[in-house]
Amino acid sequence: MLGLAAPWKVSEVELNISVLQVKIFVMYGENTAMCPECGTVCELYDRSAQRSWRHLDTMQFKTTLHCEPQRVRCKDDSSSLGEQAFAFCAVVLSFFN
Numbered sequence: 413m414l415g416l417a418a419p420w421k422v423s424e425v426e427l428n429i430s431v432l433q434v435k436i437f438v439m440y441g442e443n444t445a446m447c448p449e450c451g452t453v454c455e456l457y458d459r460s461a462q463r464s465w466r467h468l469d470t471m472q473f474k475t476t477l478h479c480e481p482q483r484v485r486c487k488d489d490s491s492s493l494g495e496q497a498f499a500f501c502a503v504v505l506s507f508f509n
Contacts, residue, residue: 413470414438414477427473434475436467440482447486454484 416422416438424437440456447454459480467475 414467432473434470434473436475436477438477438479440479445482445484447484447488450486450488452486452488454486456482457485458483 414422414436419440419442420438421441422436423439426435426437427433428435443456444453445456446452459482462478462480465477465479467477469475
C-alpha cells in the first residue's frame with residue numbers, strides 16, 4: 413500500500429474505528445543514510461520531532477503517516493535531514509503538521 417523500500421518499515425498501525433482513522437507509524441531501520449546535500453553515506457546522529465503526512469484514505473478511514481525523520485552528520489555539509497523515501501510520493505502525501 414505504501415510502497416516503502418528497505419530500510420524503511422512500518423513499525424506500528426493504530427486503528428480507531430469510532431473516528432474512522434488509521435495511523436501508520438514508519439521508521440528508518442539503519443544507522444546510516446545519504447546526505448541530501450552531497451549524496452555521501454553518513455552516520456545518523458538523532459531524529460527530529462515526529463512529523464505527520466496525510467495519505468490517501470484507506471476505504472472510508474482517514475489515513476495518516478507518522479515518522480521521526482532521521483538526521484545525518486555529514487563531514488562535508490552541515491547536519492541535515494536524511495532522505496525520506498516516502499516523502500517523495502507527493503501525489504499521495506501532503507504535509508500538514
